[in-house]
Amino acid sequence: MIELRSDTFTLPSAAMRSAMATAPLGDDVYGEDPTVLRLERLAADRLGKAAACLMPSGTMANLAALMAHAPRGAKAIVGSESDIYLYEAAGATVCGGISYEPIRNLPDGTLPLASIAAAFPEDDEDPQFAPAAVICLENTQNRCGGVVLPDGYAAEVAALARTRGVAVHLDGARIFNAAVARGVPPAELAQHADTVQFCLSKGLAAPIGSMVAGDEATLLRVRRIRKMLGGGMRQAGVIAAAGILAIDEAAERLSTDHAHARLMAEGLAAIPGVTLDPPQTNSILLRVAGRDPEEVVRMAASAGVAVNTFGHGRIRAVIHCGVTTGDVHEAVSRLAKVITHSEPRLNGAGSPR
Ligand SMILES: *Cc1c(COP(=O)(O)O)cnc(C)c1O
Numbered sequence: 001m002i003e004l005r006s007d008t009f010t011l012p013s014a015a016m017r018s019a020m021a022t023a024p025l026g027d028d029v030y031g032e033d034p035t036v037l038r039l040e041r042l043a044a045d046r047l048g049k050a051a052a053c054l055m056p057s058g059t060m061a062n063l064a065a066l067m068a069h070a071p072r073g074a075k076a077i078v079g080s081e082s083d084i085y086l087y088e089a090a091g092a093t094v095c096g097g098i099s100y101e102p103i104r105n106l107p108d109g110t111l112p113l114a115s116i117a118a119a120f121p122e123d124d125e126d127p128q129f130a131p132a133a134v135i136c137l138e139n140t141q142n143r144c145g146g147v148v149l150p151d152g153y154a155a156e157v158a159a160l161a162r163t164r165g166v167a168v169h170l171d172g173a174r175i176f177n178a179a180v181a182r183g184v185p186p187a188e189l190a191q192h193a194d195t196v197q198f199c200l201s202k203g204l205a206a207p208i209g210s211m212v213a214g215d216e217a218t219l220l221r222v223r224r225i226r227k228m229l230g231g232g233m234r235q236a237g238v239i240a241a242a243g244i245l246a247i248d249e250a251a252e253r254l255s256t257d258h259a260h261a262r263l264m265a266e267g268l269a270a271i272p273g274v275t276l277d278p279p280q281t282n283s284i285l286l287r288v289a290g291r292d293p294e295e296v297v298r299m300a301a302s303a304g305v306a307v308n309t310f311g312h313g314r315i316r317a318v319i320h321c322g323v324t325t326g327d328v329h330e331a332v333s334r335l336a337k338v339i340t341h342s343e344p345r346l347n348g349a350g351s352p353r
Contacts, residue, residue: 001301001304001305001306002304002305002306002323002327002330002331002334003306003322003323004305004306004307004316004317004318004319004323004331005306005307005308005316005318006202006308006318006320007174007202007203007257007282007318007319007320008201008202009320009322010201010202010203010204010205010320010321010322011205011207011322012205012206012207012242013205013245013249013321015245016205016206016207016241016242016245016246017242019241019242019244019245020238020239020241020242022241023035023237023238023240023241024237025235025237025238026235026237027234027235028054028232028233028234028235028236028237029227029232029233029234033234033235033236033237033240034237035236035237035238035240035241035244036054036236036237036240038240038244039054039211039240039241039243039244039247040052040053040054040211040240042244042247043198043211043213043243043247044213046185046186046187046247047172047175047186047187047190047196047198047211047213048185048186048187048188048190048191049187049190049196049213049214049215050214050215050216050219051213051214051215051216051219052211052212052213052214052219053211053212053213053219053222053223053226054209054210054211054233054236054239054240054243055197055209055210055211055212055226055231056208056209056210056231056233057201057208057209057210058083058171058173058197058198058199058201058210059087059088059089059091060210060226060229060231061197061199061210061211061212062083062084062088062091062092062136062169062171062197063088063091063092063095063096063225063229064212064222064225064226064229064231065169065195065197065212065214065218065222066084066092066096066098066134066136066169067092067095067096067098067221067225068195068218068221068222068225069133069134069166069167069169069194069195069218070092070096070098070133070134071097071133072096072097072098073097073098073130073131074098074099074130074131074132074133074134075098075099075100075101075119075130075131075132075133076092076098076099076100076101076132076133076134076135076136076169077101077103077111077116077119077132077134077135077136078100078101078102078103078136079102079103079104079105079109079111079136079137079138079141080102080103080104080105081104081105081141081143081144082102082105082136082138082141082143082171083138083142083143083171083173084100084136084138084171085100085102086143095229098133099130101119101132103115103116103119105141105143105144107144107147108141108144108147108149108150109138109139109140109141109144109147109148109149110149110150110153111135111137111157113156113157113160116135116157116160117160119132120132120164132164132166133166133167134166134167134168134169135157135160135161135166135167135168135169136168136169136170136171137149137154137157137168137169137170137171137193138170138171138172138173139154139170139171139172139174139175139178139189140173140174140175140177140178140181140280140281140283142173142174142283143310143311145277145279145280145283145284145285146174146177146279146280146281146282146283146318147280147281148177148178148181148182148280148281149178149189151182154168154170154189154191154192154193155192157192158192158193167194167195168192168193168194168195169193169194169195169196169197170189170190170193170195170196170197171197172186172189172190172193172196172197172198173197173198173199173202173210174198174199174202174203174281174282175189175190175196175198176198176203176204176247176250176251176254177203177254177257177258177281177282178281179251180250180251180254180255180258180281181258181280181281186198190213193214194214194215194218195212195213195214195218195222196212196213196214197210197211197212197213198210198211200239200242200243200246200247202320203250203253203254203257203282203320203321204243204246204247204249204250204253204254205246205249205253205320205321206239206242206243206245206246207239207242208239208242209239209240209242209243211243253321254281254282256321257281257282257319257320257321257323258279258281258282258319260282260319260323260325260328261279261281261282261283261284261319262278262279263325263328264284264317264319264328264331264332265278265279265284267328267329267332267333267336268284268286268317268332268335271332271335271336271339271340272339272340273288273289273290273291273339273340274286274287274288274289274339275287275289282318282319282320283316283317283318283319284316284317284318284319285310285314285315285316286314286315286316286317287313287314287315288315288339291339293309293313293314293315294309296315296338296339297309297315299338300334300335300338303334303335303337303338304334305331305334305335305338307335317331
């Protein structure tokens, strides 16, 4: 099976496994795991922040950051297509008493500044309104196709946030992909955010973990919330050892992934009926004219190519380090057979399940 459902399917490299086996360890809830401390220093430096904290997942990283910024009863302004809003089980509401104020994402991943401004209460002093406390951005924006937010956009959002006295949280699950695509250090993309989270466990290919980075005071709150949520881990250096290599190897790994994504997109675009935008990073979203995406996904799976439906009639293929150049060519040729050798589904005809 050529696995293209997600970059979460990446497996740790041999170097990661051996680093995990030999990492110096301690109790990280006591702050005494030297490998975790090394990873946290490295992540803070790469993101240009004073401090960072290892988290079990990106979901907990976003949740702890939101709870650190927003008191109970406050609002978080989020994208309607964001992971925080769609895929995190409403954790900020359940655990933090924070309500989501969703704003429709434009296709380039941004939230229009006027819509953000309109999400603030008309009168900050009026007790009937829930106050806004944090604006959340996502870079790369996953549901918009792994797109990189336009240059200068985060600075404009941060300026608005400052005038309104609220924080900016960046869900940078794939910020290293964004940085590689732009040819800038990740710190440059994180500089306008008060907190940023990124995933070690996606294209960076570590088995487990995410990082939250920000200033010292905010990170102290994040650490307390992490413990409260049950995310304090003991000899977590076992996973941190892989995380250190993940960060060190990121740029090389991800630029290969992006080249493979462009190669695959070129191949797919040549199949009759397929439309897609050229990928900016490692994610390809395609549409197949006149075909039920679920059926295409099922047929692709029986041809040995695992892809997903991705909402709005789209199919997604994600490139990661487990996908070779040969896999790219093979996947394109198998998908071409699936797409061209079957009859278009008639409107209204029931799908077989
Ligand atoms: C995967 C992802 C997350 C959540 O990370 P998990 O480790 O799966 O909890 C958050 N935001 C974005 C954009 C993601 O792609």
